[in-house]
Amino acid sequence: MTVSEAPGQQVEATPAAGRPVWDVALRSAGVLISVVATVVTTLLEVELSVLRVGGVTGLFHGDAAIWTGGGALTGLAVPLTVGANLGLAWLAVTTIGRSWGIGVPWALWTLLMLGAAGTRTAEGDYLLGGDNWVALVMILAGSLSFAFYAYKMIMKPIKQG
Structure with missing residues (x-):
C-alpha cells in the first residue's frame, strides 16, 4: 500500500508500530541469546579465576577435581575473559541488530562481576576476593x-551513498 505524500511522490505505508512483528521477535530473541551467553561465560x-597450577597438573595425574590443587594462580581467566567479552559484544550487536545491543551484555556482565565480588560463600570467603590478582585483572x-x-563501533566510518 502506498500513500501519496506530495504530488508525484509515493511513500510506503508502515504498520502503526513502525516495524513488522517478526522483526521485533528476532530482536527480542537476540536479547535473550546475548543474556544467556553472558550468564554462562x-x-x-x-x-576459572581461582584455578591454580596444582589443579591443572592434577588433571595429568588422573585427579578429577581441578579445584583442589594448590600453587600459584594460572591467570587463564584473563585472556578467556577478553576473548569472551569481545565475542559477547559482537554477538549482541549482530543478533539485536542495533548498536545499543552492546549495552545488554556489558551491563549484565558488570552487575554479575560486582555481585560476585561482594558475595560471601557459606565459609565466609568472597567469590572474587581482593587478594586474587586474577579476579581483579579479569x-x-x-x-x-x-x-x-x-570505541571501535564509534570510530567506524560512516557509509557514503
Missing part, C-alpha cells in the same frame, strides 16, 4: 574489552 570466568580487562568494542 561470566560463571565460567568466575570459576574485572578490569573484561570491562575494557567491552569499552574497546564500543
